[in-house]
Every structure is written in C-alpha cells, then in structure tokens.
Amino acid sequence: MEDNSKANRGGSFPVKESPDISKAESRDFIRTIIAEDIKSGKHKKIVTRFPPEPNGFLHIGHAKSICLNFGIAEENNSVCHLRFDDTNPGKESTEYVEAIKSDVRWLGHDWGEHLYYASDYFDRLHDFGVQLIKMGKAYVCHLNSDEVREQRGTLTKPGLESPYRNRSAVENLQFFEQMKNGELIEGSCVLRAKIDMASPNILMRDPVLYRILKTSHHRTGNKWCIYPMYDFTHCLSDMIEGITHSLCTLEFENNRPLYDWVLDTLNTPCHPRQIEFARLNINYTVMSKRKLLQLVNEGHVSGWDDPRMLTISGLRRRGYTPESIRSFCDIIGIGKRESWIDMGVLENTVRDDLNDHAPRVMGVIKPLKVVITNYPEDMVEEVTAQNHPKKPEMGTRKVPFCRELYIEATDFMEDPPKKFFRLAPGKEVRLRYAYFITCHEIIKNDTGEIVELRCTYDPETAGGSAPDGRKVKGTIHWVSARHALQAEVRLYDRLFTVEHPDMDKEKDFKEFLNPESLQLLDNCMLEPFLGDAQPADRYQFERQGYFCLDTKDSEPGRPVFNRIVTLRDTWARLAAK
Numbered sequence: 001m002e003d004n005s006k007a008n009r010g011g012s013f014p015v016k017e018s019p020d021i022s023k024a025e026s027r028d029f030i031r032t033i034i035a036e037d038i039k040s041g042k043h044k045k046i047v048t049r050f051p052p053e054p055n056g057f058l059h060i061g062h063a064k065s066i067c068l069n070f071g072i073a074e075e076n077n078s079v080c081h082l083r084f085d086d087t088n089p090g091k092e093s094t095e096y097v098e099a100i101k102s103d104v105r106w107l108g109h110d111w112g113e114h115l116y117y118a119s120d121y122f123d124r125l126h127d128f129g130v131q132l133i134k135m136g137k138a139y140v141c142h143l144n145s146d147e148v149r150e151q152r153g154t155l156t157k158p159g160l161e162s163p164y165r166n167r168s169a170v171e172n173l174q175f176f177e178q179m180k181n182g183e184l185i186e187g188s189c190v191l192r193a194k195i196d197m198a199s200p201n202i203l204m205r206d207p208v209l210y211r212i213l214k215t216s217h218h219r220t221g222n223k224w225c226i227y228p229m230y231d232f233t234h235c236l237s238d239m240i241e242g243i244t245h246s247l248c249t250l251e252f253e254n255n256r257p258l259y260d261w262v263l264d265t266l267n268t269p270c271h272p273r274q275i276e277f278a279r280l281n282i283n284y285t286v287m288s289k290r291k292l293l294q295l296v297n298e299g300h301v302s303g304w305d306d307p308r309m310l311t312i313s314g315l316r317r318r319g320y321t322p323e324s325i326r327s328f329c330d331i332i333g334i335g336k337r338e339s340w341i342d343m344g345v346l347e348n349t350v351r352d353d354l355n356d357h358a359p360r361v362m363g364v365i366k367p368l369k370v371v372i373t374n375y376p377e378d379m380v381e382e383v384t385a386q387n388h389p390k391k392p393e394m395g396t397r398k399v400p401f402c403r404e405l406y407i408e409a410t411d412f413m414e415d416p417p418k419k420f421f422r423l424a425p426g427k428e429v430r431l432r433y434a435y436f437i438t439c440h441e442i443i444k445n446d447t448g449e450i451v452e453l454r455c456t457y458d459p460e461t462a463g464g465s466a467p468d469g470r471k472v473k474g475t476i477h478w479v480s481a482r483h484a485l486q487a488e489v490r491l492y493d494r495l496f497t498v499e500h501p502d503m504d505k506e507k508d509f510k511e512f513l514n515p516e517s518l519q520l521l522d523n524c525m526l527e528p529f530l531g532d533a534q535p536a537d538r539y540q541f542e543r544q545g546y547f548c549l550d551t552k553d554s555e556p557g558r559p560v561f562n563r564i565v566t567l568r569d570t571w572a573r574l575a576a577k
C-alpha cells in the first residue's frame, strides 16, 4: 500500500491576491502564537522542524516552509531540525537526501547537529504500535485495500467496522509480529488504529498505521518489511525530537485530530502543536514533486536543476540568489487563505537584488559585424567602463575598442520607423563608453541577409560626447571583434503558457508546456573581461538582462551564460497590451 495520506489536498478555488509588501515586516499569525507561548511561559525554547520526504528535489514551495521554520528558529535564538520523512522506501533515495541538504544550506540555513531521519525512529515507532495494540487501540486488519476503502463510508455515510476490529490484543500482537518478520505477504493485512468508524472526519475512521512493504530502504536496508504511515510517524517523530510547533500546510488540517489522538492515546510526555498555513502556489508552473519528476523522467527538461524549473536547484543554476528567494518568501508572507502568487513577483525579487549587486558588462547576443572604415587597422584603444552606474565603489574596467566590432543585430534597421533611435543608414548613434558612429554602407550575402555594416567614427567624440554639442538619441552596446569572447547564451521563458497548467481536468498539464521556453544562442560575443567569470557569477549584460555563468556546461574558453531574468517584466507589458 502506498501512503497517499500526505497528498489529499483540498480543491479550493484560487483567489488572486497581490502580496502586500508591508506584510514582510509585520508578524504573521504563527509568529504571534509563538510569541504568546514564550510570553506565557508555555515554552522557554522553541523547536521547529523542516520535514521533507526525500522523494524528489525541493521546489520554491518548500522554500516557503524552510524560511518559515528556520526563520522562526533564528529569530528565537533556537533550533530548527532537518528531518527526512523517509517512510515510503520505494520512492526515496540518498541522492535526494543529499540534494535537499545542499539546497537548504544554499538557502542560508543551518540545522547544526539536528539532522534526523524518521527511519531512525523505526524501532521506537514499532514499540508504540505494540503499545497501542496492548491498550486495545490498534488491531491487525485482513481486509484488502479495496475493502478498507469501501468500508470507510463517505462524508454522509458512516463507515463499517472491520470484522477484525474486536480481536484480542494477544492475537493482534501475534499477527503484528508476523507482519514484522516478513511471514505475511504484502497487502494481506495492515495495522489500523481503533478510533471511530462513524467519525465525521474520515481520517479518524480506523486509519492505517502500518503496512507490509518488502522494499529495501535507503537507510535501513532490508531490516524492515513493515513501514509506518505518515500520520503515525509524523506526530511521534515531532514528539521524540521535542518539537514545540509543528508547522505544515493547510491540507493537513484534517490530519490534526489524528496527530493529537496518537499523542494523547500514548500519553506522550511532549505534545507538539500542529499549526497549518497556506501553501505557496505560483502561476505558470507546477509545484508538486510528482509532476516535476514527470518532467524530468520524460525529458521535457534537462533534469531537476533545469534552469526553467522552480526547484531550488533549478533557480540556483538559473542564477537566482539565496537572498532573493528569502526576500520573496518574506514578501509573500504567511497566511491561512489559499492564494496564487504571480510569477512576476518572484522575477521581480531577483531583478531588484541583481540591480543592486550585479556588475554591468557588454555582451552582444545576436551579433552583427561593424567595420569602422576610418579607424586605423591595427590600433586598439581601451575605454573605461563603469561596473555599476550608481555604485562607483564597484570600480571600473578597461574595454578594448578597435576597427571591427560587433553590435546587436536588432540595433540596426535598414528601413527604420520614425522612432527608431538606434543605427540605420545615414544615422549616427553613440557606442557606449566610446565614440559616435555613422552608418554608410550595408553589406549583404547572397540571400539578402545583412552581414556587415560599414561605418565611420568621429574621433572628436571619445567618451561619448561631441565638442560641437551635437546630440544623438541612441546609445548601443558593442564588443571588439578581435577581443570578443565567444559564448553560448541560453534565454529562458516560462515553462508553461497558461497560468494554471494543472487545473484543467480534461487535459494533461504537459499539454501546456511552452515550446519556446528555451532559446539557445551559440554565437554570442562578450567583452573579454568575462573570460575571468567563475561558475555562478552574475552580471547585467547592459540592455539585455541579468546572466549567470552556467555551473554545469561552461568550459574554459567556451562559457555558457543563462539569462536569469530580463531587465523589465516583459510579461506584464504583454498583459497590458
């Protein structure tokens, strides 16, 4: 039997909410509860936990939970545990464990000595199971999973009691022992709590606590062939670790009575308080690990860390900073109401962060050659460029200038409309940090494609202004052809074309994949300064957006840059049209 109890999400209709920035400062309802618990003396020390299941990589939704749990611990000078909730051995692996650890660390959080695994508690959980049986509060049930489901009843109809419900504790102990010893086959029986088959909360109708699974576990190997279910494991793991506040998403609200029942019935010395908050939903993406895994397995993306995925590792590879993700989590806040956050909000947080910190450089993405016919053939000048227009402390750098340059093909038009202020036949523009140039001739290839421009420069305009006071309207970026660093640039767009790809009941979410979400440009020309870029270094390519050196595919002398985000929100402009 697969433990699906974690997946019974409610289907509430999304309400669009624009996040209130001022909320970031004010306390949320969970922090208010915690502050009261400290004030009243209920707790001297707060202990929270982040409990991922190692069945996939973490995504931006998990970041919300990480920032909440670790954030509260840090604010209260206390600790947050990292606990792997590893009770579904068939889907879990150490590869996922390691990826999750490195993602949490990268986000800037530290669990110190408090790294735990639910599987570390398997012996104790088993003993608690035995204890419940002895108390007459649990029984081994031989109905198969279909029968258990059929007899559970509905919201309007009470369930039926299992014929095995009133068996003696001695018999139950024997069967539970046989389950544990591998003497019974998978699916032949389960251990169920004896609660109330007529409870209005269906989760309380004798839920399954243990099932037989003859699957090897990433930590305990073949030691166990019974595995505890989520609802039994989670509360007891929280209790064992002395968690004070167990924070989870709203879909676990109905599980709370069961959480409390297990701890109350076993009369445990510590009883953590479960508090639910609204999960993070972002439009134009899917957020469940199951769906992300499908995208990976079916090759729709290059892996869990594909820069288009809203996984932590994807965002990291794309070039998002941990600060921007933390600031995003602050901005969206913590509430009780399901809502959707616009993708633009996430993009804006990284844009704001990079605007402050990323050095500016020049990179030509779609190059067009320019020959400056009146510039001496072997002359090279070095112009001085600022690394940040508003931060002189970030310094300057030298950029070589010579007779042959590359400019952006889109900065030239043979027959421009009136308001095109860039280069055109007979028109003059400023080359950033360098001279004014005027275009005199267009060279085309056999197919009529423009392959080169012949221009002249005005030597009097060094540094970008003319002594006679003549003005130009446009300034364009450029790269010296002789010195250019050739690079591959990857432009990304949203992975899906619709706001809610997984909410169409008739269609599979993959039908909404954006076929243009990745654009590879392998002949980009960058200023030589970028030859020193290190993996994960981030820059603003002036007028193009923010870019990050790819950590996987870059090679010495052959860099690959990922576009993190454009300079402006192009989707907002589209929506406004």
Ligand code: ATP
Pocket: 006, 050, 051, 052, 053, 054, 060, 061, 062, 064, 065, 085, 247, 248, 249, 278, 279, 280, 281, 287, 288, 289, 290
């Ligand atoms: P998924 O549905 O993506 O598989 P999950 O809830 O099954 O997510 P877990 O590894 O069990 O993934 O989650 C670890 C923690 O992260 C849980 O406490 C869970 O509530 C929280 N979490 C998961 N998704 C979100 C989300 N979208 N927003 C906020 N918290 C989330």
Ligand code: MG
Pocket: 006, 053, 289
């Ligand atoms: Mg899950």
